[in-house]
Amino acid sequence: MKQSKMNRRHFIKQSTLLSIGGLLIPSIFLSACRKETLFEDINYDGKVLIIGAGAAGLYAAYILKSKGINFQILEASPTYGGRLGKLTNFANFPIDLGAQWLHGKNSILADLIQKSNTKISLDNSEVKYWFNNQLINSLPQSIEIFEGDGLPDISYKDYAIQKGLGNEYKFIVENIAGDQGAVASRLSVLYNNIEEENWNSGDDDFKFQETYFDLIDNQIASQVKDKITQNTIVSKIDYSQTNIVVTDSNNNTYTADKLIITVPITVLKTNDIQFIPALPSEKTVAFSKIGMDAGMKVFMKFSNKFFDQNIIGGSICAAYADDSVGKAVDDNVLLAFVMGEQAEYLTSLGNDTAISTALLQELDTMYNGQATTSFIASHVQNWTTNPFIKGAYSYSTVGMGNARQIAAQSVNDKLFFAGEAMNVNGHHQTVQGAVETGYREVINVLNSIKK
Amino acid sequence: MKNCIAIFGLFFVWNNLKAQEFKADFSYKYIYANQWDKAIQTYNFSRPFITEKQPLIIHGLNASVSYIFKSQKKIKHGINLSYSYFRSSSDNENLVNVLNLHFLNLGYLLHYENAERLKGFYSDLIISATSSGLFRNVNGEPFVYDESKSKALGIGGNISLKAGYQLMIKGKTYLSPFIAIDYTPYFYSPNTEAVINQTKGLTSKNWTPILTTQVGLTFHIKNIE
Numbered sequence: 001m002k003q004s005k006m007n008r009r010h011f012i013k014q015s016t017l018l019s020i021g022g023l024l025i026p027s028i029f030l031s032a033c034r035k036e037t038l039f040e041d042i043n044y045d046g047k048v049l050i051i052g053a054g055a056a057g058l059y060a061a062y063i064l065k066s067k068g069i070n071f072q073i074l075e076a077s078p079t080y081g082g083r084l085g086k087l088t089n090f091a092n093f094p095i096d097l098g099a100q101w102l103h104g105k106n107s108i109l110a111d112l113i114q115k116s117n118t119k120i121s122l123d124n125s126e127v128k129y130w131f132n133n134q135l136i137n138s139l140p141q142s143i144e145i146f147e148g149d150g151l152p153d154i155s156y157k158d159y160a161i162q163k164g165l166g167n168e169y170k171f172i173v174e175n176i177a178g179d180q181g182a183v184a185s186r187l188s189v190l191y192n193n194i195e196e197e198n199w200n201s202g203d204d205d206f207k208f209q210e211t212y213f214d215l216i217d218n219q220i221a222s223q224v225k226d227k228i229t230q231n232t233i234v235s236k237i238d239y240s241q242t243n244i245v246v247t248d249s250n251n252n253t254y255t256a257d258k259l260i261i262t263v264p265i266t267v268l269k270t271n272d273i274q275f276i277p278a279l280p281s282e283k284t285v286a287f288s289k290i291g292m293d294a295g296m297k298v299f300m301k302f303s304n305k306f307f308d309q310n311i312i313g314g315s316i317c318a319a320y321a322d323d324s325v326g327k328a329v330d331d332n333v334l335l336a337f338v339m340g341e342q343a344e345y346l347t348s349l350g351n352d353t354a355i356s357t358a359l360l361q362e363l364d365t366m367y368n369g370q371a372t373t374s375f376i377a378s379h380v381q382n383w384t385t386n387p388f389i390k391g392a393y394s395y396s397t398v399g400m401g402n403a404r405q406i407a408a409q410s411v412n413d414k415l416f417f418a419g420e421a422m423n424v425n426g427h428h429q430t431v432q433g434a435v436e437t438g439y440r441e442v443i444n445v446l447n448s449i450k451k
Numbered sequence: 452m453k454n455c456i457a458i459f460g461l462f463f464v465w466n467n468l469k470a471q472e473f474k475a476d477f478s479y480k481y482i483y484a485n486q487w488d489k490a491i492q493t494y495n496f497s498r499p500f501i502t503e504k505q506p507l508i509i510h511g512l513n514a515s516v517s518y519i520f521k522s523q524k525k526i527k528h529g530i531n532l533s534y535s536y537f538r539s540s541s542d543n544e545n546l547v548n549v550l551n552l553h554f555l556n557l558g559y560l561l562h563y564e565n566a567e568r569l570k571g572f573y574s575d576l577i578i579s580a581t582s583s584g585l586f587r588n589v590n591g592e593p594f595v596y597d598e599s600k601s602k603a604l605g606i607g608g609n610i611s612l613k614a615g616y617q618l619m620i621k622g623k624t625y626l627s628p629f630i631a632i633d634y635t636p637y638f639y640s641p642n643t644e645a646v647i648n649q650t651k652g653l654t655s656k657n658w659t660p661i662l663t664t665q666v667g668l669t670f671h672i673k674n675i676e
Contacts, residue, residue, distance in 0.1 A: 034488060036504045037495035038654075066499035105596040106649045108497060114589065115500050115546040198652075200645045202596035219500065425651050436650060439497040443654065 039446045044069050046257030048445060049246060053228050054082020055216055055431045056418040057262040059438030061224040067446075073224065074232040074246065074254065076263075076388040080221055083264075083389060084431065086213040087299070090379050093327040095299055096211045097381040099431045104201025107432040108439075109215070116219050119209035121326045125309035130366055132168055135308070141165060143172060151193050155398055157184040175318035178339030181429055182293050182395035186340075191396035195404075198426025207326025212431060233388075237261075238276040239414045258414060258445045262438070265290045265407070265421035266390035275415075282406055289403035290421050294343035294384040295392025298336040298359055299323060301377045305332045306370040307363070316362040317342055332374075334363075339392055343384055352380040393429040394421035404428065408437070413448035416441040471527060471674055472519040472562070476629070478667020480513040480535050484638070486659030490647040491539065491550075493654040501548075503541045505647075508552055511537035513665055517575070519562050521674070529560040531577050535663075549588040550647065556581045556609055571618070573627070577611040581635060587646050605640025607661070609633055615669055625671035635661040 035041075048064055050057045053075035064071040079085075085097030102109060102120060113120055128135045145163045146156065154162075160173045170184075177184035180192060208215065236247040237259065246254045267273065268287045278284075298317075311320040316338075323333040336359050338346055346355045356378035363371035383389050396404075408422040418437035420428050427433030488507050495504045515533030522528070535554040540547070558579020564572070583605040587594040594601040615629030641657040644650055 034483070034507050034509070035492065036507060038489075038492045039496065062499060063497065106594075106601060106645070108649055111498060111546060111548075111649070112500055115543060117545050200642075200651050201649065204597060425653060427650075436653065440653060443493075443496070 038443060039067060042067055042069075042446055042449070044446070044449050046449070047071065047255070048258045048260060049074065049244070049254055049256035050260045050262060051234050051246070052076075052082065052262035052419070053080035053221075053230075054262055054264075054419065055084065055220075055434040056420070056422075056438040056441075057082070057260070058216065058220045058224060059435040060260050060262070060418060060442050061227060062220050063439045063442040065224055065227075067442075071227060072254065072256075073228045074234055074248070075228050075230045076233045077386075078230050080225070080228055080230070081213055081216060082262075082434075083383060083393070084213040084216055085381065086211045086217075087379060087381075090299060090377070091301060091323070091331040091333045092329050093324065093331060094211045094214070095323060095333070095379075096208070096213060097297060098383070099212050100207065102206040102208070102212070103430050103432070104199075104204060105206065107201045107427075108435055109432045110201075112219055113215065116215070118215050118219075119328075120206040121209065123205045123207045123325055125322060125325045127310040127312055128308045129172065130311055130313040131172070133365075135311070135366060139169075139172065141169070143169070143176065146176065146189055147193055147196070151189045153188055153190040153398055155185045156182075156187045156189055156192075159189045160184070171313045171315050171318045174340060174342065175312045177395075178318050178337070178342070180395045181295060181339060181391075181393040182291055183340035186291055186293065186395075186397055188396045188398040188400055191398075191400045195396055195426045195428065200425075201427065201430075201432065209326065209328050216431070234263075234273055236274045236276065237415070239412060240276055244414055258416065258448070260416045260418055260438075260441050260445065262417075262419045262434075264292065264389050264391065264419065265394050266292050267388065268407075270390070279411060279415075283409070283411070286403040286406035289397055289400045290407060291395040291397040291400075292391040292393065292421065293340045293395070294347060295340075296338045296343045296346060296355075296380060296382040296384060298338060298346075298355060298381070299379045300334045300336065300356060300359065300363075300371075300375065302332040302334065302371070302374040303376055304370075304374050305330075306367050306374060307334050311366065314362050314366070315342075316346070316358050320363075343382075343392070347382060347384050352378065355380050355382075395429070410441075410444055410448070413451065416444055471521040472517075472529075473672045474517040474519070474669050476513065476515045476517070476533070476667055476669045478513045478629070478631070478665040480511045480537075480663055480665045482508060482511060482535075482537060482661060482663045484508070484659045484661045486655040487643055487647070489655040490644045493644075493650075494648045497648070501541065501543045501546065503543050505541040505548060505550070506539045508537045508539045508550065511535050511552070513667065515556075517560055517562075519560065525563060525565060527562045527564075529562060531558045531560045531575075531579065532556070533558075533579075545590070547588075547590050551586045551588065553584045553586075554581055555583075558609070558611070571616050571627075573615055573617065575611075575613040575631075577609075577613065579609045579611065580606070581609040581638070582606050583638070583640060585640070585643055585646050601646050603640050603642035603646045605638055605643070607635045607638035607658075609635045609661075613665075617671060623673045625673065627669045627671065629665075629667060629669050631665040631667075633661075633663040633665070 083098040087095040233249040317336040319337040323335040418441040420434040423433035513535040519529035537552040556579040585603040611633040613631035615627040617625040617627040
């Protein structure tokens with residue numbers, strides 16, 4: 001009996017220990033197997049070529065560098081940053097020539113801002129509307145009509161008319177479309193709304209005390225600058241052989257195993273780059289369905305601040321904004337944020353003086369001639385005439401369907417497409433959206449290697 | 452508030468008297484949810500600027516209470532309520548990022564105990580509905596954007612198998628070490644990647660299977676007649 005009791009005790013002890021060990025040991029083992037990062041042990045000795053040193057290209061390079069992968073960036077222009085740029089010595093604060101608002105706080109760049117202790121502030125500046133030839137605080141009719149269920153695939157312009165927003169709302173609607181980088185007659189109510197529903201970064205807009213360009217320059221570009229080959233206009237991409245051969249306009253060639261293409265959608269649409277073999281037709285059709293219209297920023301400096309913080313609804317420029325909002329110091333700089341048909345019109349005037357004169361005339365109408373009398377200087381940043389950009393940013397056209405998803409797909413596990421227009425998660429048009437595609441395509445490149 | 456506590460206390464005592472057994476568990480819990488791993492792995496991969504990586508959500512604590520109804524059968528049934536907490540924290544200069552994950556399960560329990568053949572041993576099979584809340588804290592504060600907290604709520608169904616061995620402490624009270632394994636085949640938490648990596652559908656899915664294991668102690672109060 002004693003023996004039996006001992007056996008049972010022994011059995012219980014053993015089985016308890018075995019059971020606990022049986023769960024704990026696999027758990028500890030599994031914990032060790034679970035890696036903290038993707039591709040933790042990747043060892044790739046091939047070369048990745050990146051075309052374009054905008055936010056997407058720079059971020060892709062930054063990730064590749066962190067993984068110890070050989071890469072090179074080919075940049076057409078003599079600078080880097082893409083649609084980011086900085087103007088100093090115009091006002092007593094630095095000016096963003098391109099992207100300048102951080103849209104939402106829930107993003108990878110917001111983490112970078114936090115980590116780098118970059119100063120940003122919420123832009124809650126007040127809005128006035130130029131409506132029926134007068135400046136008013138609020139519109140008589142709600143313009144919140146472009147969101148919700150059951151929206152049709154027609155343009156903003158047509159939908160606004162359908163919903164009873166008459167001609168007096170024309171430039172108010174142009175401003176809404178212009179915010180999306182589009183002309184109201186080309187932007188799809190349906191597809192823009194579908195893409196907006198995917199947006200999850202937050203609706204607040206933030207401004208940089210310094211500039212957006214500084215953030216990307218100091219935190220990202222500085223890490224990969226030495227790998228940028230500037231003034232290199234890519235004219236041909238031959239991916240017919242094992243190695244990809246890229247030829248520039250001076251007939252220099254560059255070879256690579258993988259290629260990340262980050263050029264603006266306009267460059268892909270206008271066939272500035274010849275692909276050998278030609279890209280699949282469904283891809284080129286997809287490119288053609290993604291919109292990107294004209295866009296420019298005109299900075300006007302005045303001797304006094306006669307203007308409001310935001311003026312919406314002008315017929316020459318639908319959106320003016322006080323550029324000193326969010327800056328450490330004040331200056332009388334008004335930004336004319338000109339998009340779509342208005343940017344096309346101002347571009348057609350032919351020179352910067354004519355552009356600022358047209359804008360001053362409009363501001364004189366709004367503010368009883370104060371613009372011209374207090375005008376000091378202007379700076380025109382026309383992204384449309386930049387041959388390597390050719391517009392503002394991408395938007396959803398009528399009939400676009402899933403063009404963005406098709407455009408973003410890789411070709412033969414060799415060509416990978418990044419850039420704001422290739423963001424399929426609703427973050428297109430933004431720097432953070434471009435950054436997301438930059439690291440997304442590095443993930444795709446590394447997945448293709450694993451295959 | 453005092454009245455609520457008193458009513459709850461009376462309800463607890465009354466139910467305990469009516470019950471065959473009342474159990475309270477405390478355990479260490481290991482979790483494996485591959486889509487959430489993927490979101491954290493993407494977070495770490497895409498942010499070379501952080502030196503201390505965000506740890507995967509692996510280790511947590513669990514507390515649960517079970518109420519087994521009176522029955523003469525070998526297999527008895529009851530209800531189980533459990534709460535688990537997991538945390539992942541990375542400490543980088545200016546960016547202390549913490550993910551707090553909470554689970555709450557409410558389930559139906561089948562309790563098997565054969566005093567004659569397997570004295571002291573018991574096993575529980577629990578089928579439960581499970582819900583979760585994932586929250587992000589940055590630099591000690593809840594991460595807020597657009598005036599609301601960053602959060603991901605989730606829901607799913609869970610099956611759990613538990614085995615333990617009871618040691619009598621005194622009278623009706625017992626203590627038992629136990630082990631358990633839980634499986635959630637489909638746990639729907641669509642906003643998880645948005646909380647972890649601030650993206651949506653970039654690298655992970657809206658749902659994940661979850662596997663957990665537990666090792667812990669149970670405190671039993673038995674009303675054996």
